Amino acid sequence: MVKSKIKDPQLILKRQRQICQGALKVFRSKGYHATSIREISKACHISLGSLYDYIEKKEDILFLVHKEILDQIYDCLNENINKFNDPVEQLTNTLKALFYLSCRLKEEILFVYTESKSLEKKYLYEVLGKEAEFVNELETLIKKGVKTGQFICPNPEVFSNIVAFIWSIIPLRGWNLVPKNSEEEIIEILTSLVLKGLDVK
Amino acid sequence: MVKSKIKDPQLILKRQRQICQGALKVFRSKGYHATSIREISKACHISLGSLYDYIEKKEDILFLVHKEILDQIYDCLNENINKFNDPVEQLTNTLKALFYLSCRLKEEILFVYTESKSLEKKYLYEVLGKEAEFVNELETLIKKGVKTGQFICPNPEVFSNIVAFIWSIIPLRGWNLVPKNSEEEIIEILTSLVLKGLDVK
Amino acid sequence: MVKSKIKDPQLILKRQRQICQGALKVFRSKGYHATSIREISKACHISLGSLYDYIEKKEDILFLVHKEILDQIYDCLNENINKFNDPVEQLTNTLKALFYLSCRLKEEILFVYTESKSLEKKYLYEVLGKEAEFVNELETLIKKGVKTGQFICPNPEVFSNIVAFIWSIIPLRGWNLVPKNSEEEIIEILTSLVLKGLDVK
Amino acid sequence: MVKSKIKDPQLILKRQRQICQGALKVFRSKGYHATSIREISKACHISLGSLYDYIEKKEDILFLVHKEILDQIYDCLNENINKFNDPVEQLTNTLKALFYLSCRLKEEILFVYTESKSLEKKYLYEVLGKEAEFVNELETLIKKGVKTGQFICPNPEVFSNIVAFIWSIIPLRGWNLVPKNSEEEIIEILTSLVLKGLDVK
DNA sequence: AATGAATGAGAATTCATTCAT
DNA sequence: CATGAATGAATTCTCATTCAT
Incomplete structure (x- = not known):
């Protein structure tokens, strides 16, 4: 459903779950709009660039x-x-x-x-x-x-x-x-x- | 409750109601975060500068x-x-x-x-x-x-x-x-x- | 032709000429693609925000x-x-x-x-x-x-x-x-x- | 002229020609600046990493x-x-x-x-x-x-x-x-x- | 009181390049 | 030799807010 630039499907799943968990942590306290991609990137311990290898947009x-x-x-x-x-x-x-x-x-x-x-x-x-x-x-x-x-x-x-x-x-x-x-x-x-x-x- | 730079309390009430109605119109279709102050200003027919005479922040x-x-x-x-x-x-x-x-x-x-x-x-x-x-x-x-x-x-x-x-x-x-x-x-x-x-x- | 957020048409003309001249200065040495909007903004002495009041995009x-x-x-x-x-x-x-x-x-x-x-x-x-x-x-x-x-x-x-x-x-x-x-x-x-x-x- | 990490000079020539042809294909439609290395890599069927074995920079x-x-x-x-x-x-x-x-x-x-x-x-x-x-x-x-x-x-x-x-x-x-x-x-x-x-x- | 031009911090996103495997 | 995942600096653009008139 969510397009990724990465080839390994296992890795995609793993990282997307990682992103989810990190994102949820910050979303909970600030809401979706008020949370910047940078904060999500930090919260899930994935660099900004890599993040965009696993998603297309916020x-x-x-x-x-x-x-x-x-x-x-x-x-x-x-x-x-x-x-x-x-x-x-x-x-x-x-x-x-x-x-x-x-x-x-x-x-x-x-x-x-x-x-x-x-x-x-x-x-x-x-x-x-x-x-x-x-x-x-x-x-x-x-x-x-x-x-x-x-x-x-x-x-x-x-x-x-x-x-x-x-x-x-x-x-x-x-x-x-x-x-x-x-x-x-x-x-x-x-x-x-x-x-x-x-x-x- | 909402601070205003204007003295006339009647005017404050009138304008704030005006702001409310304009804002609601755009909020309904785009939500609060996605709506810019500029859009609200246009929707309520109050200039950007005046708007900030009646409110302090978005x-x-x-x-x-x-x-x-x-x-x-x-x-x-x-x-x-x-x-x-x-x-x-x-x-x-x-x-x-x-x-x-x-x-x-x-x-x-x-x-x-x-x-x-x-x-x-x-x-x-x-x-x-x-x-x-x-x-x-x-x-x-x-x-x-x-x-x-x-x-x-x-x-x-x-x-x-x-x-x-x-x-x-x-x-x-x-x-x-x-x-x-x-x-x-x-x-x-x-x-x-x-x-x-x-x-x- | 180029849309502007500014109302005063005289000012639009003046500023767009100012932008032109600044832009040309940097374009000449670096080409269009290699020149960033920030550099243009500096070269024409118009702040980044104001620049975008007179144009819509680069x-x-x-x-x-x-x-x-x-x-x-x-x-x-x-x-x-x-x-x-x-x-x-x-x-x-x-x-x-x-x-x-x-x-x-x-x-x-x-x-x-x-x-x-x-x-x-x-x-x-x-x-x-x-x-x-x-x-x-x-x-x-x-x-x-x-x-x-x-x-x-x-x-x-x-x-x-x-x-x-x-x-x-x-x-x-x-x-x-x-x-x-x-x-x-x-x-x-x-x-x-x-x-x-x-x-x- | 163009430095390469690879030793075999025959291979260098072959691959650089391959890169050329792929690159030209995409350059034609999008121009040099608008074309990303990724696109070139795809167009010439050489992986991103290998590409950089045959060139130093874009x-x-x-x-x-x-x-x-x-x-x-x-x-x-x-x-x-x-x-x-x-x-x-x-x-x-x-x-x-x-x-x-x-x-x-x-x-x-x-x-x-x-x-x-x-x-x-x-x-x-x-x-x-x-x-x-x-x-x-x-x-x-x-x-x-x-x-x-x-x-x-x-x-x-x-x-x-x-x-x-x-x-x-x-x-x-x-x-x-x-x-x-x-x-x-x-x-x-x-x-x-x-x-x-x-x-x- | 009212106007709208000006500002710059901060947002999302891209991309050349590196490096572990 | 080859692969492709990872990185973060840099880019364009937006927008709340201020301020001179």
């Missing part, structure tokens, strides 16, 4: 970071969604796993939310597509529960979007919540809200 | 725009929260008014979410404080409903935060929802979710 | 310099071509005036020849168009002499091009000629060659 | 290309100048051969004219010396014709320079000529002009 780094973060999220979803067979257990378990992840990746998820608008179209579509997939998996799960009669949900498409959105509350609004409430407590309340929304007894 | 404009948007939101809240006496009616009515507002101010609210991180501390605290007030009003309302026994809610503080967050779903994730579902339908589902979360029959 | 300077030089050449042509009525006198006088100019503008003309390839299309066409006009005026003059029977010339179009080309010999190959022969002598020989080519007795 | 390539082109020109001159014994035939034949060559090497000759200024002194002198030799051979030929009484020419040195210059008209100004006139016709007119200049009946 925006490529933004995309690499997005991809890295989104991959972690989808991996979490996929690892957990099929651990159980019963829809209620399946949803509860997946939600909790995702919520715990959102606590761990607070800053990363906040970053994705606030900076994805700076991606060029090509990359933005890629990212939005990935998000849509994420929502789709939740939708499929909800529909399954509706079929078994365990969920009541007149519009699973909208509802799965709402769930996906609620999932990001801790990264996006944690500053007003977490200082006074434990993350576990919040996760409990959020999970229960979703289940109530599906009329699970 | 960030001041970011704050002015934030304030403008937040004021509209709180005005909406305050206008609607006391139209009824019954907590359920009060909440339902307020939520719907706010949801409709969020549809009208989609881009503005998205802007506040994605750009507030660029505010300097002084301004950021001001903005976060305003948001906390917003949540507080919702919390007070929920507590009142709990007292009358109409709401069941073990942690009104967290729940009011959740409600405030859900309120912003259309600006933040509308791209995946609105093309296929009407805003009215979504608002209906969201309102019902909140009421279910409070165990309102 | 190439604009190249075009401005081209225009300045070409204008001098056409002014010379136009001032001299109509001083006489007899075609032979007309041609002789114009040629000599032009040759003397080519001696005065040796470096400038060399510059136009070697650097016009670096102009972007839009500008290149403008420059080539101007050159074509120059040749056209010579062609018209030759045709007039052919009509009066004073010149014999089967293909005035090609011949006028040849004359226009011969005109540039001193700037382009002077290094091998001028050290050993006086410019006057060379001009005499060149003029006589052209007249012989037209079978003028 | 300018060396510029010189190699110059030499390659100039050699072709002198080869043409030398092959043709002694095919006849009569000065008029000798000159006519040589001129035509050279003109046909100038049509074939349009871009190469233009390149030499516009880029030789970028050569460092050492190389520039080498190139100018070669050109002077070229002119000298023409001068000798003209002097011979003057001696036999077939040419009238008061200053053969200047005249031979003029002839050498006229020779390059098609590469340098062909854009304004060739679209409308055939190359043969132009060559005929040019040859006739030179002969008229020497008062050949």
Whole structure:
């Protein structure tokens, strides 16, 4: 996806991961726009010239970071969604796993939310597509529960979007919540809200 | 809050509003960082030199725009929260008014979410404080409903935060929802979710 | 032709002439590509930032310099071509005036020849168009002499091009000629060659 | 002339020719300055590292290309100048051969004219010396014709320079000529002009 | 109060050249 | 001999801010 002048594909992967990690470190504190390529170069211990052997332009780094973060999220979803067979257990378990992840990746998820608008179209579509997939998996799960009669949900498409959105509350609004409430407590309340929304007894 | 070299306070207000409106126009399409002061100057029809008579630095404009948007939101809240006496009616009515507002101010609210991180501390605290007030009003309302026994809610503080967050779903994730579902339908589902979360029959 | 951010058109003209002169000074010794914008900025005593208020990109300077030089050449042509009525006198006088100019503008003309390839299309066409006009005026003059029977010339179009080309010999190959022969002598020989080519007795 | 790290002189020659041909291909379309070493490396199918085993710096390539082109020109001159014994035939034949060559090497000759200024002194002198030799051979030929009484020419040195210059008209100004006139016709007119200049009946 | 010309620090990006393998 | 990854100085251009009028 991101073009590189280097021939060795293994090296490309290694260095792009290195760039990602360095970039994320500085992006977290200053945001994408306020971070200069020089700072990224220092943070990932790759010289300015070499950096440009692995990317074409600054925006490529933004995309690499997005991809890295989104991959972690989808991996979490996929690892957990099929651990159980019963829809209620399946949803509860997946939600909790995702919520715990959102606590761990607070800053990363906040970053994705606030900076994805700076991606060029090509990359933005890629990212939005990935998000849509994420929502789709939740939708499929909800529909399954509706079929078994365990969920009541007149519009699973909208509802799965709402769930996906609620999932990001801790990264996006944690500053007003977490200082006074434990993350576990919040996760409990959020999970229960979703289940109530599906009329699970 | 924003320092100005001009003496006439009436003029300051007039010009700062003018700046706000011009700035918002360009911010919407290009974001804060990608917009130059020159562009803002043109968009608000105030010369570059004069602009700096009413602000000290670019960030001041970011704050002015934030304030403008937040004021509209709180005005909406305050206008609607006391139209009824019954907590359920009060909440339902307020939520719907706010949801409709969020549809009208989609881009503005998205802007506040994605750009507030660029505010300097002084301004950021001001903005976060305003948001906390917003949540507080919702919390007070929920507590009142709990007292009358109409709401069941073990942690009104967290729940009011959740409600405030859900309120912003259309600006933040509308791209995946609105093309296929009407805003009215979504608002209906969201309102019902909140009421279910409070165990309102 | 060259876009400027400055409003006062008088000032634009003044500064663009200032840029031209400074640029030419450095271009002469280092060529266009090897000269940095910073050097131009210093040579014309305009700060880097201001420079970019009067041009959009480096190439604009190249075009401005081209225009300045070409204008001098056409002014010379136009001032001299109509001083006489007899075609032979007309041609002789114009040629000599032009040759003397080519001696005065040796470096400038060399510059136009070697650097016009670096102009972007839009500008290149403008420059080539101007050159074509120059040749056209010579062609018209030759045709007039052919009509009066004073010149014999089967293909005035090609011949006028040849004359226009011969005109540039001193700037382009002077290094091998001028050290050993006086410019006057060379001009005499060149003029006589052209007249012989037209079978003028 | 151009220093190389490699010992085998045969290989040096082979590779330098390879470099020349690749370089010329890209120089033609982008010019010397705008062409990067990387592009040259790709065009001649020699890795970046190896390239620097056969040259010391970018300018060396510029010189190699110059030499390659100039050699072709002198080869043409030398092959043709002694095919006849009569000065008029000798000159006519040589001129035509050279003109046909100038049509074939349009871009190469233009390149030499516009880029030789970028050569460092050492190389520039080498190139100018070669050109002077070229002119000298023409001068000798003209002097011979003057001696036999077939040419009238008061200053053969200047005249031979003029002839050498006229020779390059098609590469340098062909854009304004060739679209409308055939190359043969132009060559005929040019040859006739030179002969008229020497008062050949 | 208003204007807009001037400034220079700093941004992203390129590229000739080196050097370890 | 050959390869190609690594380097960092230098380049063009932008832009927030100041200041003379």
